[in-house]
Amino acid sequence: MKQAALALALCLACASSRVLPLPAEPGAMPVRYEKTRLFFHSVEDDGTISRVFAGPGAILATVSQPERGVLSSVDGGATWAFSSAPALDAVLFGGRGIFAVAGARVLRSEDGGRTWAGAGPGDDPVEALAVGPDGALYAGGRGKIYVSADAGRTFRSFAPQIPAKSWRARSIVAVPGALVLSVRAEAAQPQRPSDRFAALLGYASSEAVAALALVDSRDASPRSVQWGGAGDGVYVSRDGGASFVKSGLMLDAWVAARGGALYAVAADPVLRAADTKSGAELFTELGQLVSGKLAEPVKLRS
Numbered sequence: 001m002k003q004a005a006l007a008l009a010l011c012l013a014c015a016s017s018r019v020l021p022l023p024a025e026p027g028a029m030p031v032r033y034e035k036t037r038l039f040f041h042s043v044e045d046d047g048t049i050s051r052v053f054a055g056p057g058a059i060l061a062t063v064s065q066p067e068r069g070v071l072s073s074v075d076g077g078a079t080w081a082f083s084s085a086p087a088l089d090a091v092l093f094g095g096r097g098i099f100a101v102a103g104a105r106v107l108r109s110e111d112g113g114r115t116w117a118g119a120g121p122g123d124d125p126v127e128a129l130a131v132g133p134d135g136a137l138y139a140g141g142r143g144k145i146y147v148s149a150d151a152g153r154t155f156r157s158f159a160p161q162i163p164a165k166s167w168r169a170r171s172i173v174a175v176p177g178a179l180v181l182s183v184r185a186e187a188a189q190p191q192r193p194s195d196r197f198a199a200l201l202g203y204a205s206s207e208a209v210a211a212l213a214l215v216d217s218r219d220a221s222p223r224s225v226q227w228g229g230a231g232d233g234v235y236v237s238r239d240g241g242a243s244f245v246k247s248g249l250m251l252d253a254w255v256a257a258r259g260g261a262l263y264a265v266a267a268d269p270v271l272r273a274a275d276t277k278s279g280a281e282l283f284t285e286l287g288q289l290v291s292g293k294l295a296e297p298v299k300l301r302s
Contacts, residue, residue: 037255058112060100062087071224072113085116094131096151102175106139121146121155128182133172138241140169145181145241160244164231169253170267176289180262184252185231196270211274226250227271235263 046096049071053060061071063082070085086102093099097110100118104125107118123141128140137148139155143166146155164185173180199205203212214227224234233250237243251271253264266272 014015017169017211024265025297036241045156051088053088055091055098058093058098060088060091060098060113070107070113070116073142079083083113083115089125090129092129092131094137095294096135099129099137099152100138101129104141106137106146106148106152106155113144118152119155122149122157128172130172130174133176136174138172138174138179140172140181142166142168145169145172147241158241160235160237160241161244162231162235162244164229166233170245170252171256173257173262175257175262179237180234180247180255181237181244181255182234182253182255182264183231184267187229193269200270200274207270208274211271214271215274222248224248224250227266229254 048063048065049061050064051062057074059073059077061080063069063071064087067082067084068087070083070088071080072083073080085100085107086105088100088102088107090101091098097108098113100107100109100116102118105118105120106124106126106129107116109116122141122144124142124144125138126141126146130138132138135149135151137152139146139148142156143162144159146157148155160181162183162185164183166186167183168186170182170184172182177230196205196207200208200211203209205217210227214225230252232252233243234253234255236247239243249264252267254267255262255264257263
């Protein structure tokens, strides 16, 4: 009798959630939670999903209303489980689980997003995350890189010597034999974005002239590409992060590796706005331009 009562209590405690409906247009996703507990069914208050992340075997959605947390589905969206995890800024679907950035914390889930655990490698927000071929987890923030050999349970930190007084990690890529770090330097006297765009439109600054010259270039020969402040660029380490050397790409960029090649897309909004073409064409052209310039200095092999 006690075992039957325990089983009933466990069943009542387990709930499956269904999220309806899907949005017809881009934007915040309004949802309604339909919860089923054994023989009981209830429809909860309407809520809002702010971001959705999809990867191999799991879909994650951050919930902003009525309760903040994360919905996860491991069956293609047929059923959902809710956890009170903090809002996720970025998600990385790795071989040893799912990793997520939430402010200054790196979270991990080993059950498709149903439960989360994590640690704060530093005090500043984490802005870049990568998993290496050996399973090591790399995180980057303000002026530091953190590495974990135990799936994010503990981290050790190191500060690469970058020729900039203050910098932030834009992206990290770990490939066999190399750790690639893209950084953006913080200006000593930040300029308002509106002023920078006005100067760009009026050809009224050296920054604008350099940005327009770069995006208008059709030089396909391998060469160094430079734009932006001192310290901006992509750096490469071949000793696990102990030391870094600057690559041929010296601008703030998002970086990704695929098929043994390294690809980069300019991240600074002024440089992206310098091209009068559509954003999609700009990203494609910059990706092709920069990837060709990086292939020789970095010498990646699959």
